[in-house]
Amino acid sequence: MSGRLAGKRxxxxxxxxxxxxxxxxxxxxxxxxxxxxxxxLLVDRDEAAARATADICSGPNEILVxxxxxxxxxxxxxxxxxxxxxxxxxxxxxxxxxxxGDGPAGKVSDDAWDRIMLINLTAARRTMGALIPLLRDxxxxxxxxxxxxxxxAPSPMISYSVSKAGMNRLVQSVAFHEAAHQVRCNAITPGxxxxxxxxxxxxxxxxIDKDALRKGRDRAVPMGHMGQAEDVAFAALYLVSDExxxxxxxxxxxxxxxxVKVAI
Numbered sequence: 001m002s003g004r005l006a007g008k009r010x011x012x013x014x015x016x017x018x019x020x021x022x023x024x025x026x027x028x029x030x031x032x033x034x035x036x037x038x039x040x041l042l043v044d045r046d047e048a049a050a051r052a053t054a055d056i057c058s059g060p061n062e063i064l065v066x067x068x069x070x071x072x073x074x075x076x077x078x079x080x081x082x083x084x085x086x087x088x089x090x091x092x093x094x095x096x097x098x099x100x101g102d103g104p105a106g107k108v109s110d111d112a113w114d115r116i117m118l119i120n121l122t123a124a125r126r127t128m129g130a131l132i133p134l135l136r137d138x139x140x141x142x143x144x145x146x147x148x149x150x151x152x153a154p155s156p157m158i159s160y161s162v163s164k165a166g167m168n169r170l171v172q173s174v175a176f177h178e179a180a181h182q183v184r185c186n187a188i189t190p191g192x193x194x195x196x197x198x199x200x201x202x203x204x205x206x207x208i209d210k211d212a213l214r215k216g217r218d219r220a221v222p223m224g225h226m227g228q229a230e231d232v233a234f235a236a237l238y239l240v241s242d243e244x245x246x247x248x249x250x251x252x253x254x255x256x257x258x259x260v261k262v263a264i
Contacts, residue, residue: 004241006037009085009138011077013068013127014094014146015042016049020196021210025146026094027053028229029236034059036237041084043077068095068123069115074130081134088134090240093127094146096120098160099205105158113159120163121170128174132183141183142240145171146232149191149255164189168251175249184248186239191255192217194226222257 010033017024023031030040034057042057044050045067054061064080066073081088097119101112128143135141150157151164167187174185192198194214203210218225235254238244253259 003037005033008038008089010038010090011041011081012092013043015053016044016046018196020200022194023229024195025229025232028233031056032233032237041081069118074126078130087137089138090142091131092144093124098157102157102159104156108158116159116163121166125170135183136181139182143185144236144239145187147187147189149189149258151189172249186250188235189251189253190232191258192221192226195229222261227256
């Protein structure tokens with residue numbers, strides 16, 4: 001690797017992953033960022049999952065176990081960054097949930113709506129708000145939020161879809177308001193990616209065999225196959241690096257052409 005993030009202090013939220021056959025987005029980002037020279041704060045509510053990620057990282061890192069559903073979590077993350085580095089160069093918000101009572105407007109439960117909005121949107125706003133002062137102080141701060149193709153495409157899961165659409169608008173608003181402070185804010189909208197959360201969770205919920213599920217998802221992508229977590233990670237690597245120093249407010253699809261299919 002080329003050291004594209006050498007000296008960068010980056011917090012990755014959702015750095016662990018659910019168990020499965022493949023790599024999740026958070027773990028892929030941590031692995032690749034560390035290879036590129038970043039010093040990482042790996043944040044996850046699951047300590048074992050965070051430690052498993054830390055074990056594959058080549059560079060320095062520290063684990064913070066916290067649940068972003070808790071109102072105090074954003075301040076805990078800010079305090080951990082201050083204690084470790086005295087500042088921060090990058091933030092990746094890679095946390096999102098779905099399911100659990102989500103569905104079409106006439107069927108979704110209020111509890112599911114509230115929980116999904118809390119984790120996917122409210123906690124993102126809290127976290128960005130708590131860490132923006134540190135990112136401003138760096139003089140070149142970068143935020144990358146992991147949104148979803150569901151933010152622009154039809155979806156039967158209305159809470160998830162609306163929360164991710166809100167994430168896109170949050171990112172653009174932060175980008176506008178922080179531009180004068182040299183803090184950039186961008187989002188990635190992954191399409192169908194072969195991650196444990198996508199495959200294991202969907203397989204259990206639907207009863208569809210994992211191989212059959214993968215084949216069906218592959219056929220749905222214009223390029224003929226799902227993406228891998230590395231595809232998301234390399235996009236995030238660019239956005240958090242100085243190579244993207246004049247890029248802000250972007251909603252970047254990483255989806256094998258699926259968003260083009262939706263547009264047509």
